Amino acid sequence: MVTLLDVAKKANVSKMTVSRVINHPEQVTDELRELVEQAMQELNYQPNYVAQALVNNRTNVVKFVTLEDIDTTEPYYMNLLFGIAQGLSKKQYAIQLVTDRKQIKEGNFDGYLITGARSSDYSLFDELAKPFVLFGENHRGFDFVDNNNQLGGEIATKYALSRLYRNVIFIGIDVREPFEVSRETGYVNTLQQNKLIPQIYRIPNHSHAAQKIIKENLGKFHHDTCFVCASDRIAIGVVRQLLNEGAKVPEDFGVIGYDGVFLDQVSNLKLTTVKQPIFAMGELLAKMLLQKIEQDGSPQGEAMLKPKLIRRQSTR
Amino acid sequence: MVTLLDVAKKANVSKMTVSRVINHPEQVTDELRELVEQAMQELNYQPNYVAQALVNNRTNVVKFVTLEDIDTTEPYYMNLLFGIAQGLSKKQYAIQLVTDRKQIKEGNFDGYLITGARSSDYSLFDELAKPFVLFGENHRGFDFVDNNNQLGGEIATKYALSRLYRNVIFIGIDVREPFEVSRETGYVNTLQQNKLIPQIYRIPNHSHAAQKIIKENLGKFHHDTCFVCASDRIAIGVVRQLLNEGAKVPEDFGVIGYDGVFLDQVSNLKLTTVKQPIFAMGELLAKMLLQKIEQDGSPQGEAMLKPKLIRRQSTR
DNA sequence: TTGTATGCGTTATCAC
């Protein structure tokens, strides 16, 4: 392993000069700096992050805590993780994945990225002794990254109206969590701006629940309705049952999903959906946490990235 | 932070004694050992893995390298990752996720876990300066963990025959990679043992390709056929198209998938499938790598875990 | 501007 000392010898300087070239290049003369940089090049010097971490009382490790049950069919988290990894890579941070709550406080690490948090988990956060950032909207003042759920609800609803579906119905998830409330709000606001009456169903987040609701209520729906759904799973169930019933999609019924997880591999129809910039969200999440760690836990605020409507085959 | 020295003071011993209690407890008298252990308890001492890593010339970090395209990554990767995390957690190792090949050699780390490797990647491995273990069967002598693909092919085929489908057709993936060849071999061997003639189609790993092959060939298939598929994706496409064509599943046509990724959320029918013990595979992968690191790169061999047939609704 | 000394927390080595 090439160390500071090796570089120092080659450049005929002390190792402090080498250290400074790396951390405070402005404090060293151009001449020496170039000499040192050349020596680093030639020796292919790679700083030892472990030694750095030890002096700085850091570990270069963050915990990624998943509080909900992971449903492996969602490519979603994998993308999030890759985004996080990207955000961490510049400072050479590594990840410990945590699903067991007992492991939350174990070992050495510098902070947390937390996902799948429900309101009932908020009390847990007060106990955490290290900086953390949540993945997912909350209104308790905890730093977070999310997509702008309200905007997403608006985008979907506005698009449905622009496609001239006469009715726009929201099929939400039956949890009163902020992300759901915000998506609904986006829908409701848009309808009211257009002097239309909101109509909301709330069901479990499974395609089968969505199929059921369509099956039971299809008679009630006009043949000119767009369903704005709170998730792609729900949307897929809606589409499937509509097709099962012989309804025409997208001509008579439109369907818009949420998440932007493309399940084309397994779904009948390419779904129009509100896509979250998952990778970018993961990257930002990581950067916020690293900054928070560096700033000794100072608040980073709330970051809501813009979702984007992807027009595909389930709307006309 | 509580250090060895803090514990030593409390127990009125030197820090070396404390260190020994942790690493070589047999070298210290029972009396002192208990004293030290009590002090550790009271102070809630947690060893500093960074300091350990520094002195051991380790980093406590491994790279998880995904060589295939993120978009095509299988849904089971998330489970794999959690299995890996579990296997790493005992030694408090952390993960760096790598998708960009440029990052493969960057930074400090102790070894690699590599997934998505194709034959064309093998040359890359010879350049790696650190220990690695592959996720996925190979016959070049690289240490790996996989499920027993040949056994999986056998299990599926035997089950199809036991359900008295008169014909059993294999729908494979059109790559000549070891996992695919092995699955096919399991199928072929089983058919030949039963004096039946193998019939194999090879298509891209997409449900749409599977739909196409069924659509184009349905006329040729007897109404008493079971399709043994090389992936769940393919199986889902087969089921969907069979249903589209009005065929009876599972009565006239059986379908068996491979992977055990339950896509119930989005599929019409609960798939009979060969399930790999993904989590356990991840855990083993991690343990093999840790051992290999500890043993300075000594070969760990090949580990093939048993897949398991999950009987569900796509077979009679 | 540059170099020297010291310490981060742990473990191995060698005395006692």
Added chain:
DNA sequence: GTGATAACGCATACAA
């Protein structure tokens, strides 16, 4: 069996 000391690679404080 136990303790003092040096070392891992780096960065901060201080001296030159």
